[in-house]
Amino acid sequence: MGPLSREAWAQRLAAFRASPSAFMADPEGEDLGRDLLSDLRNEKLSEQTKVSLLVLSLEYPVQLWPDAPAAEVAATSLLDTLVLLPPRLSALRRLLLLAATTALVAGGALGPTSGASCRLLPLLLGLASGSDLGPGFGPTSEQRSLQATACECLRELESCKPGLLGGALGLLRGLLGQAGPVQPFSLLLALALRNTLLVQSRAGAGLRGLLMAGISPTRGGPWDWTLVEEGDAHLQPQAPSWPAAEEGEHGLEAQEPSPEEARELRAAVAQLLDTTYLLTPVAQAQLLWLLGWALRGLQGQPPALFKPQLVRLLGTAQLTLLHAVLALKAAFGEALFTAQDEALLLRRLTLAAQHPALPLPTHLFYLHCLLSFPENWPLGPEGEEAAPLLLRPQLCHGLLPSLLHDPMALLARLHLLCLLCAEDEEEEEKGLVQSPRGSLEELMAGLQQRAALEGGPRALATLCFQASYLVARCLAGQPTVLTPLIHGLAQLYRARPMLAPHFVDLLDQVGPELGEPLRALLRQEVVSRPGRDEALRWHLQMLAKVADGSAQSATLSFLQAAAAHCTAWDLQQALLRVCRALLQVGGGDGLADLLQALARQLEDPDGRDHARLYYILLAHLAGPKLGVALAPSLTAPALASSLVAENQGFAAALMVQEAPAPIRLSVGSREIKGPLPVLQLQVEALESIYSLELRFRVEGQIYAPLDPVHMPCLCPGRPAHPLLLPLQPRRPAPARLDVHALYTVPTGLTCHAHLPPLSVNFSDLFLPFPHPPEGTGPGFFEELWHSCLPEGAESRVWCPLGPQGLEPLVSHHLEPFVMVAQPPTIYCVAIRLPPNSRLLLRLEAAQGDGASVALRTDDWAVLPLAGDYLRGLSAAV
């Protein structure tokens, strides 16, 4: 694109400023930075247009040259333009210096490898020191202005790269003593000194050498980057944060400069302080913050250096100066301010916080400073606003709040008053003309009266509630203050029920000291109404907040009366919200009647449905569960719509929640009782659960369906009785039981968990035959043995045995079923397998290490299971 005319540039810049992001998104936007740089050298463009271009680059360098290479190119181009300017007076020189500095810093290009940086820095230092740089740098009349600008640029570079000017300290110090503008050099030297103190210990450079060195800027060779901390991570605050908050975080403490260094440093600081008077007030303040922090904790640097300045500073009305004095106070404490000085400072601050000649924002800031005053010996916890010890109530007389104050001033002064009331309980007794508490009561009454004003702006109401909140927070433990406040608020509600949202908000924010009695009074206030007030919606909103178990009959009769007037949907919903609140605290008989009536009577079907639902819930759920069912869900995120939120609460409470297994089930030892095999289950609770129902499903339906098992409650660590689970096999076979648990957790939610399956083994189905009469055993066994064939099956298995032989094996596993025994070698075992099979074993210990087992059954399907069982037994041996 060729050079643009003035008008074209005007349009282009206007479009850019209207929305920089939108402009740069446009394809044309990419060229803006380049065009700008080239047109700065366009001789046809007026200087005024070029000024506009440069000003734009000062504000939006990141958009124009987004990365370091682009910024480097831009800075180089700007410096070239500067050199090429004709030698007459020009407004562009100053701006080009500012723009090159801004581009390098903002683009992150400043560094030893950047060619532009290495050109800019000596140039700036040369300009600052007043060296003759040739006619290209303008007429001598412009030199002074450029000198100051160069100092500003250097200061900004040093701010962003601490230590950059470490090597130039001596030069700067020399310049401050000679001709040249005082303020730019003072500020630059103070900053460079502070930063050098910070980094010199790490870099190992001698401070004294730096302060004394008098290098020549233009002929000094390459720039010294040794003190510059690489990267932004070491960027240090120029002004101290409050020392209490960060003691020991920074490296200035515990430094011990040598006596020579200390002397030289003291001389430099004194030199700076001596000329502070020539600086503008804001610059004086900057210098004091910088030096205050530089010398804090530095040995051999008595803060008394600052003392001669203090009286002058304390007398001024200037916000920055008094703030800087407070910073010195915080930095040095008793070392600079004796107890008397502290008292004087506090008095000046108190005075300034109310001086009629100062504007409101200043008053408010000073009030903040009073409550955060850096005391020599603070008593209270750090970081909390408190009235300083020396600030007696007499001193604060002029700082008491009045209805005539601006809201912010009123709240700030009220806070102070509350702090005084909290401190001076004992002084109340002395019968002062206007005790702090008396003033407080009067003020609150006035605020309430104003908030009650019909048609008054909401801001007045908001102020009254903010004040109430402040009082409740500061003076929660003082019933003498809270009681009139609470009554006043109840009266306010009576006068202006439309403030209900403010009351609800207040009740949400304050503690029980104010909240509980206020709730009771407001409830009383609402339910004593006839119920057909025009403010019914507000009453219902209020009641939904304050209704609880007490005085329910009054509440219910109010609601009954109100129901007749709730014709609109929103009123009905408001009414139902109150019912819901009552349900949450347990409901009651009257409530059930009311809900039933509402379910019939309300015009809106949605209202009727809700009423019916509430009624059903009330009738079917026990108290605690009801509370949980209606309480807002803790897991669901807060949603804007109350309806959705309400539904979510229900859903969570009424639906069964999936949960991990709360118990561990295992099959216990066998116990043979009754006609059916019974599984004995051991239950171990992992958490407290109630109303446990265990449901079992048999895979493959080889047993009859199993009844669920119920347990009222289980607690971890408390032993539970074993559960007996009778099995009704349809076939004599082992099976797997699928187990589900349904139970309630203490929060009232119903949960469902899938437990690991249980295995029913073949041996779990064994039942004994009835014992034959004494002596007839062998005969009976033989009868059984023979009856198995021919339908049944027969087999023979070899069982390896341990050294103890057959006896332990039988007594361990088959004891209940032994019908004939000839220990230790022969055992006849008869097993009944429900529903109607039998398994007979004849075990004979053979010679050596085994036993031969003959087995017969009347059900051939049992044979492989029996074989497996026997092999399992022998494997266990």
Next chain:
Amino acid sequence: MAQRAVWLISHEPRTALCGTVRFSRGWPGDSGCLRYPTVEKRARVFNGASYVSIPEDGPFLKALLFELRLLDDDKDFVESRDSCSRINKTSIYGLPIGGEELWPVVAFLKSGMIYACVPLVEQTLSPRPPLISISGISQGFELLFGIQDFLYSGQKNDTELSIKLSQLPDLLLQACPFGTILDANLQNSLDNIHFASVTQPQKQPAWKAGTYKGKPQVSISITEKVKSMQYDKQDIADTWQVVGTVTCKCDLEGIMPNVTISLSLPTNGSPLQDVLVHPCVTSLDSAILTSSSIDAMDDSAFSGPYKFPFTPPLESFNLCYYTSQVPVPPILGFYQVKEEEIQLRITVNLKLHESVKNNFEFCEAHIPFYNRGPVTHLEYKVSFGQLEVFREKSLLVWIIGQKFPKSMEISLSGTVTFGARSHEKQPFDPICIGGTAYLKLHFRILDYTLTGCYADQHSVQVFASGKPKISAHRKLISSDYYIWNSKAPAPVTYG
């Protein structure tokens, strides 16, 4: 210490946005705040994870106006604005913008302009450091006050305001090139631009752009404002206070001419207290520094002469402010309003104290009736002066004139009847509820101070070449001079 951005916004109630960003660089359609990218770069490092970038003007304006309660709509309760726990006790705000909170935003509204800036905080913002520990806060305030002073000092009409507004960006480029403010006195920066070509000698104060050439003269003017709250009640003490401002203009040759001005009091004059001085004052007597209205008065109170040695800046400046507790209010009054069925019966008595100079530039008593309809009928009797009625505004103005009569005492009595109230026309007042009502005195007396304070021309010492012409002026002005209806509750102020 630096500022990340500065805004100037004109507040325009009852427009769509309720405000417009007013910084302008002279291009059509060009608007925006002043942003400082190098400071922003540091903010990103210092604030770390808690860094919130400076938003574009639109969202900023909306959030700021909402926070300052300047949007017209406050019909409904909005928790983020009206909740009782959202208490702001300073002019420093956190603005929720795009899910993040921009903090600290220094902002205040003055004469229809909103002044705002965001100071750099040189540490993490979470947890928020106490305001007192942030040096940029007071620097930001000073910059905004400086802009305000520049725009409104000596400004008489909208044209002048627009001219000054158009000068502002260039001035700020001079006074605050990298976001760190060099001089809050923008007039001085303007002079600096003009003086730039003059070679300045050594040790020129930064707050003095050049040197004066011409006839030497020193002008001192003392303006006292008296405010009062009078209740005429047993249990509430009346209050009154004098606030003095001493303004100087020193046209003297030389770089650092030294001047000492002494303020004196006549015998039995009321001591000056709470003295705040201009930063150019070089030293201050400790008796002046410690004399304060906070303490109970006693006879040993320092009563001058009050010496102020200083090196004057070029422009007119406020050398010092003071307060004083005079023994009696200049005009003592009582005001009674009785509600009688459909009308109000009012009685006013005013008495000028004999010690006060009975020669006013003007003296008026304004008697407003708030939260009522227009005045429909009035019957009255005044012992002196005339009464003007502004029926629609429900206001009576009693013009007392230049002198009180010989008796020094005047009275007004009458009955006022009001019509039906229409909310648009009649003034609303949150204080004057029920019977609570006041009358407000407006007066000015030239060549007089209530404390008796004067600048003795012979005691003005000037250490500069040539003998300057010294002129001194004094005046007393009423300010917030209220007399409350003694038959109803009234708001009490302290101090």
